[in-house]
Structure formats: C-alpha cells, structure tokens
Amino acid sequence: MRSILDVQNIYSGYGKIEVLHGVSIHVEKDEIVCIIGPNGSGKSTLLKTLFGLIQPRRGSILFFGKDITQAEPEEMAGMGISYIPQGRNIFPSLTVKENLEMGGSPIRHAKTIEQAMASIFQRYPILENRRQIKAGSLSGGERQLLAFAMGMMVQPKLMLLDEPSLGLAPKIIEEIYEEITTINREGVTFIIVEQNARKVLRLAHRAYVLELGKNRLEDTGEGLLNNEEVKRLYLGG
C-alpha cells in the first residue's frame, strides 16, 4: 500500500542556518505518528517544511504519491492537509465563528462552509456558545480547541500538530489527546510533534526521534516508551 506521506532525505532551514540534514519519514493511512526529540532537533522545522512554509533545499515530499515538495502553504489545506502551528494559531481579533470561516478558506461555496461549521458546532458545543466572542479572549484550552476545529473545517486527510499540549493544564491535554484519538478512528491521519513525549507516545502508533536535524530512532510508540535510551534521554528517566 502506498504511504499517505513519504518524506525522503529533507534538508531545510532558515537563511544560512541549516536545521534539517537529511530527515526521512513516512506516514501510513490512519496512523498517529509522533515526532519527538530535544529542543533544537528540528521537529517544528520539519512540520513547517512539510507544509511548505519553508522550502526544502534538497529532498522530496510525496502526498498520496503526488510531489508537493515545492507547493505553497496556501495550497495545502485545499489538498487535505491541515497544520496547527504552536502559539499563534488563531486570529485573536476575529470572532470564533469568523475564525472557523477562515479555517474554511479553501472551500469555494458558502453553503459548504456553513455545513462544515454546523458539524463543528455539533461536535464542540462550547465553540457554538462562544461563536460571537473574539477569539483573543478565549482561555488557553478553548484557543487550542478552536485552532484544532479550524483545521477540521476542510475535512483534512492529514493533520500536522505542533505541540498541541503546549502551555495547557494536564486535564485539558488529556481531553485534546482523547479528541485526537477519536478523530483518528474516523479516518484522519496525524503527525504530532511533542516535547511532552511520554503522553503522546501512548497514543502514537509509531514515533520518530530526531536529534540535531537527523533521524535518530524509529519504533512503535510502545517500543520507544520502553526503550532504555529514550527513557533516559527524553522521558526523564
């Protein structure tokens, strides 16, 4: 079977600084793939490069066998890839409803956007209650949920999440991970970058460890959780 995403030997970085020196990953349908590694290992850079925000210097990215190495970020959502960046991932001066509408930007018909929004509201009533509120005044957890829902608007096949648990309370992190598992069962594939490795490895089918911009290890989530070296280096003993 052909991989959803096939990333071969990517070199990428910012300006003169090269961050990734030949990273390769592949993602199969309906998988949750997790990428962990220490600070500065290039996890976020990898996601940005996959999504076209940074043009790779070398290497190739195939999505369902189609070459998207040179694609622009604007085209990605339309092809079925959503990316939820870490930090600023909502439009603070727009209302919750307008944020969701922006999430549906690649959708041509207003009617389709409304349908997508209705199903989001059904799934997350809290967003419906807050739909007229400026997104900037939401709590951290609500923001993350909104960012996630914005990515869902285009009914993506693949979602790239950059540290979805960053700065959130443990209870909310649990909820977000649970939601990821549910959506994954509905047929959405995930790539999740996390600093907080222990929790995410439990739900990941497979995981990669990056180090200094290179592949270090690859195993099932379970396998990495039990790997002595990973335990010592990334899971705090």
Next chain:
Amino acid sequence: MEYLLQSILNGILAGCIYALFAMGLTLIYGVLNFVNFAHGELIMWGAYFLYLLMEKPIGLPLFLAFIPALLFTTILGLGTDHFIFRPLRQANRLTLLIASLGLSFLLRNGAQFFWGAEIRTYGFEIRRGMRFWGVSITSNQVAIIIVSVVCVALLYLLFYKSRLGKSMRAVSDSLELSRVVGINSKKTIRFTWVIASILAGLGGILLALDTNLQPGMGLINLVKAFAATLLGGVGNLWGALLGGMVIGLVENLGVLVISPGYKDAIAFGIMILMLLLRPMVLLGSKE
C-alpha cells in the same frame, strides 16, 4: 454661537477627509505592517487625475470623470505595490520606510513636473453656501459628508459581512497564519491596495473640490492622517475614523482660541503627544 456652530461643521468636514485618509493608511499598515509615506501622494494624484480628465483636451464633466480618476488612482496604488513594495515584502521596516519616503518624493515631483507647483482649482465658480441657522454649507461640503458616510457603511459591510473583508482582517492579524489556513494572501493584499487607493483618491478629490490642488497637498494631509491613526491606535480602522474626526474638530475649534495660522500645529502637537504617551505604536508590534 453661530461662529461656534460653523467651526463644529468645519471640524466635521475636515474630520471626514482626515478619516478617509487615515483609514486607508491604517489598512495598509494593518495588512502589510509598514507605514506608507507615499499614501499622501495617492491622495494628491487622485485629485490631479480628476483635474486631468476635466481639463482640456479631455474635458469630461465631474460626474463622468471621477470614476476613471479613482480607477487611475487604484492602478497607481497597485503599481507602487507591484514594483516597489512587493519586492521588499521580506525587507525590514527601515527599508520599507525609506522606500515609501522616496516614492513619496518621486510622485510629488512627478505631479509638479506635469502641472507645476502652482495652486489650481477644478474651475467651478465659487458659489455661496446654503445657510441654516446662520451656518453656511456648500453643496461640495454636503457631498463630503455623504461620501464619507457611504464609505464607512460600505467598509463596515466589507469587513464584517464579506469573506474577502474578513480575510483582510485575518491577514492583518497574522499573515503567516492566513497562509496556513489557505487564505489567498496575494489576492487579499492586492484588494487592500485597491480599497486604500480608492479611499485616498476619494478623499483627495473631495478635498480639492472644497479647497484647491497643489503637489504638496498630500504631504500636509498625510501628517493629519498620521495623527488620526496614532490617536485611534495604529491598524485599527474604526480608531482611524474616530481619530480623524477628533483631529478635524480639535483643529477647527482650536481656531476659536488661537490664530488660524497655527491650525496645522495642532495636529502636529497631538501627534507628538501620542508618540510620547504611546511610543511603541509606530515602530513596536501591534497588539
């Protein structure tokens, strides 16, 4: 009493014009994150385009000439973006500032090259204004108020009811996130220039109808627009509208107290005050 009412009316009229300028300026700042010093020259060229179309050999009447004049202003605005600001999209603020300052000189001297530095008018004979309760208002001034109100209403509809307008607000919040969610940022930026150019052209034409044309008209009014923008919070459209009104009113009411010769100093004074009180608004990151 009549004098006070007349000053308030004059203040509102000036405020409408400043608001049109300031809203265009703040739109470009919000979406592209730089202060366009050449915005004043879009104002001035808008007025001169109308002059060109109304004078011989073309000689169109006003109601036929103003739409093509706005169209030319829009083309000029889009042209400056395409040839100057777009290649500098990744440049730092100082580069953009100097580029827009240079462009401002170029466009001002360009107008001077074609039409000379002297004061011109559209050649309408000066008519007595209508009088209500001792306050005089000309039909041009009525037009200023109507056009401004219509512009603000259309802008409201654009920004809060249309997808394109909402996208403009989204790009203004974060260009990178806009690209991530799949907003066509190039189209949105082009459209922002269209709106800013139309506002500048309309304001310039109204101003010239009420007063006169000269190549320096954009520069002095840009300063007023700056003051209005700072007062309302940079990048904030409704703040710019409010700021424009306040500057217009304060300026014209100030004339009651001090000599009209110092009118322009009032706007400068407000601007300096705003910069002292909120020094980060021009160069700092917007909230």
